[in-house]
Amino acid sequence: MKAFEATRIFxxxxxxxxxIDPDLREALLMPQREVQVQVTIRLDDGRLANYIGFRxxxxxxxxxxKGGLRFHPEVDLDETRALASLMTWKTAVVxxxxxxxxxxxxxxxxxxxxxxxxxxxRAFVDQIHDIVGPDTDIPAPDMGTDHQVMAWFRNQWEKxxxxxPAVITGKPVEEYGAKGREEATGRGVGTLTVKLTKRxxxxxxxxxxxxxxxxxxxxHAAKFLHDAQFPIVAVSxxxxxxxxxxxxxxxxxxxxxxxHPKGLLExxxxxxxxxxxxxxxxxxxxxxxxxxxxxxxxxKNAQDINAKVIVEAANGPVDPxxxxxxxxxxxxxxxxxxxxxxxxxxxxxxxxxxRQHYRWPLDRVRQELDHTMNAAFEKVxxxxxxxxxxxxxxxxxxxxxRVRRATELAGLA
Numbered sequence: 001m002k003a004f005e006a007t008r009i010f011x012x013x014x015x016x017x018x019x020i021d022p023d024l025r026e027a028l029l030m031p032q033r034e035v036q037v038q039v040t041i042r043l044d045d046g047r048l049a050n051y052i053g054f055r056x057x058x059x060x061x062x063x064x065x066k067g068g069l070r071f072h073p074e075v076d077l078d079e080t081r082a083l084a085s086l087m088t089w090k091t092a093v094v095x096x097x098x099x100x101x102x103x104x105x106x107x108x109x110x111x112x113x114x115x116x117x118x119x120x121x122r123a124f125v126d127q128i129h130d131i132v133g134p135d136t137d138i139p140a141p142d143m144g145t146d147h148q149v150m151a152w153f154r155n156q157w158e159k160x161x162x163x164x165p166a167v168i169t170g171k172p173v174e175e176y177g178a179k180g181r182e183e184a185t186g187r188g189v190g191t192l193t194v195k196l197t198k199r200x201x202x203x204x205x206x207x208x209x210x211x212x213x214x215x216x217x218x219x220h221a222a223k224f225l226h227d228a229q230f231p232i233v234a235v236s237x238x239x240x241x242x243x244x245x246x247x248x249x250x251x252x253x254x255x256x257x258x259x260h261p262k263g264l265l266e267x268x269x270x271x272x273x274x275x276x277x278x279x280x281x282x283x284x285x286x287x288x289x290x291x292x293x294x295x296x297x298x299x300k301n302a303q304d305i306n307a308k309v310i311v312e313a314a315n316g317p318v319d320p321x322x323x324x325x326x327x328x329x330x331x332x333x334x335x336x337x338x339x340x341x342x343x344x345x346x347x348x349x350x351x352x353x354x355r356q357h358y359r360w361p362l363d364r365v366r367q368e369l370d371h372t373m374n375a376a377f378e379k380v381x382x383x384x385x386x387x388x389x390x391x392x393x394x395x396x397x398x399x400x401x402r403v404r405r406a407t408e409l410a411g412l413a
Contacts, residue, residue, distance in 0.1 A: 003082035014396030063097035068142025070104035089399035134166035141170035166354035169347035178350035186220025188342020213292030290317035
């Protein structure tokens with residue numbers, strides 16, 4: 001199933017509950033602008049290479065558009081379109097004054113040098129600088145990009161428009177970035193996992209967790225949950241699944257990851273090494289956190305999942321068919337548009353600080369993040385109980401309602 005088709009199915013389930021007319025649904029769902037550009041750079045060996053870049057701007061009824069910049073081989077227009085719409089509902093669910101956007105280039109950054117990625121980033125900015133800005137569309141890090149890419153992006157954009165660090169978020173702290181931004185998505189996932197399991201009457205010390213993906217989001221979520229006394233029994237990256245029935249030593253695992261030349265878990269000996277796909281099928285796991293790619297849980301493998309709770313740290317990890325099957329089995333799913341909203345929330349804090357030319361301490365960033373995520377969770381939980389729907393449908397109902405109201409107040413519908 002295509003990514004945007006899956007997003008549309010979830011959208012329609014909520015729109016049916018809200019009784020939104022078909023013509024307004026189309027206006028709310030379809031992007032306002034889609035840009036595709038050719039990005040040409042010279043590689044280190046002297047060859048010219050051509051890539052296709054995308055920026056999809058979905059909605060600006062609630063404020064400037066906001067969304068990540070992704071460097072990954074599977075980036076295409078359909079995926080970018082779906083992720084842009086998810087950003088619209090995500091920012092609305094946590095009540096940030098933003099709309100949604102997304103961008104990316106279909107490359108494998110692991111096969112490129114740092115110098116090549118820098119040239120690619122700057123060449124992409126040359127193509128899109130006139131459609132992004134602190135009052136229109138504010139990019140941020142995503143899969144395959146990091147604070148260094150954001151620093152290059154900002155520097156190249158400012159060559160055209162002058163000093164304005166609020167053009168992009170997720171920057172290094174030394175380049176007007178926010179303290180706590182790197183940990184934000186994983187911390188938000190951890191915060192809401194704790195809150196959800198408590199609401200379901202689960203004891204943290206007896207709630208075993210498996211995390212698919214041990215990159216920035218997965219590793220920070222693991223650290224947070226480990227500190228909260230949850231046994232993390234399995235984690236995975238591209239080198240396989242690492243399992244310990246008694247709970248992994250997460251600090252030791254993190255030290256190994258940081259010491260590895262490529263930041264991988266390869267060679268970690270204090271765990272049983274299992275195949276990559278084994279993590280989704282593990283017995284005796286209460287909470288599953290997919291924190292890697294989208295579309296990893298489908299109708300084909302949904303029946304193999306034994307967890308009773310799924311927290312979507314990745315974007316779109318559960319497709320609609322699997323979502324329905326798991327819901328029928330009584331599995332509670334915390335949807336991506338709420339669970340992984342910590343990143344965009346702290347990006348908003350960074351943007352606010354840049355606009356004010358003022359910096360918050362880390363404690364304040366964390367306090368504001370926890371408050372925002374907890375308040376959003378309570379709204380979604382109450383909506384789900386009131387309308388007897390899943391947490392996903394409830395989250396979409398809240399997000400769509402806020403975007404719809406803003407659209408109507410502006411006189412656009």
